[in-house]
Amino acid sequence: MLPAVVVDIGNTRVKWGRCAADGIADVVALPPDPAAWAAQVAAWGLGRGTRWAVGGVNPPVADALAAWVESIGGTCHHFRSPTELPIPLLVDEPAAVGIDRVFGALAARSLVPPSTPAVTVDVGTAVTVNLVDAAGAFRGGAIFPGPRLMALALRDRTAQLPLVELTGSPEGLGPATNTAAAIRTGIESAVVGGVHGLICGALDAAPAPGAWVFITGGAATVLAPYHLRDVTMTREPALNLLGIRLAAAALG
Numbered sequence: 431m432l433p434a435v436v437v438d439i440g441n442t443r444v445k446w447g448r449c450a451a452d453g454i455a456d457v458v459a460l461p462p463d464p465a466a467w468a469a470q471v472a473a474w475g476l477g478r479g480t481r482w483a484v485g486g487v488n489p490p491v492a493d494a495l496a497a498w499v500e501s502i503g504g505t506c507h508h509f510r511s512p513t514e515l516p517i518p519l520l521v522d523e524p525a526a527v528g529i530d531r532v533f534g535a536l537a538a539r540s541l542v543p544p545s546t547p548a549v550t551v552d553v554g555t556a557v558t559v560n561l562v563d564a565a566g567a568f569r570g571g572a573i574f575p576g577p578r579l580m581a582l583a584l585r586d587r588t589a590q591l592p593l594v595e596l597t598g599s600p601e602g603l604g605p606a607t608n609t610a611a612a613i614r615t616g617i618e619s620a621v622v623g624g625v626h627g628l629i630c631g632a633l634d635a636a637p638a639p640g641a642w643v644f645i646t647g648g649a650a651t652v653l654a655p656y657h658l659r660d661v662t663m664t665r666e667p668a669l670n671l672l673g674i675r676l677a678a679a680a681l682g
């Protein structure tokens with residue numbers, strides 16, 4: 431089944447991808463709100479009979495979107511479990527893995543040369559760093575709070591810290607001279623350092639050298655100014671959407 435639109439349901443936002451012959455042509459991130467979805471259907475000129483493929487880690491929103499697609503005359507394939515996807519999940523409890531991590535893995539292994547491991551980094555509501563081995567199996571990874579969750583936790587669990595808005599521009603890791611900048615510096619460093627350490631851990635565990643690293647997610651720009659020696663890092667904003675497209679295509 432080749433869908434016209436693929437949808438990745440996150441914990442904060444709903445990402446839509448418009449499929450082209452060779453991949454994902456356009457990506458938008460929308461709130462979990464049918465009014466925004468209707469406006470996007472109009473903007474992309476999607477008619478009745480449009481084929482959709484949907485999956486994600488926020489089941490109530492995924493169910494709502496799948497039902498909404500059918501209410502506007504679309505047909506929708508809804509991926510509900512990572513065990514439905516055409517990739518081995520070499521972890522303790524395959525059904526418990528976040529399906530977004532597995533969509534990313536599916537896409538990553540389609541982008542690397544044969545017998546090349548891949549590491550995926552998704553910086554969203556949560557950050558995940560995941561390993562796909564040289565045989566193309568998902569081998570697990572790590573999960574930690576994303577930038578916004580860190581900022582909320584500091585506000586919610588301290589007496590004196592304000593909620594700091596994260597901007598697109600990097601703060602840098604040097605000593606900051608006011609509270610808000612100190613929090614932004616700390617969060618930036620937690621993400622950059624955490625991702626760096628986990629990429630190294632995954633590369634050490636990868637059963638073959640030469641792994642490719644893919645970076646995706648709404649806050650992936652946080653990592654843009656930083657470089658890892660000897661590692662090929664590729665920004666792939668549509669990584670999870672590409673994985674949904676591949677999973678749908680594999681349905682036949």
Ligand SMILES: Nc1ncnc2c1ncn2[C@@H]1O[C@H](COP(=O)(O)OP(=O)(O)OP(=O)(O)O)[C@@H](O)[C@H]1O
Nearest residue numbers: 440441442443554555577578596597598647648649
């Ligand atoms: N340029 C940025 N710099 C720092 N933080 C950012 C930036 N862009 C987004 N963020 C923060 O990173 C977090 C993740 O961003 P966003 O919600 O866009 O990701 P997402 O991939 O859509 O997440 P999910 O898939 O979980 O819905 C948000 O909490 C947001 O506040």
Ligand SMILES: CC(C)(CO)[C@@H](O)C(=O)NCCC(=O)O
Nearest residue numbers: 487526527528529530531556573
């Ligand atoms: C970690 C998140 C929140 C990242 O979106 C998602 O993948 C998820 O809800 N995972 C479930 C638990 C797991 O992946 O092991």
Ligand SMILES: [K+]
Nearest residue numbers: 440552554555
């Ligand atoms: K995410």
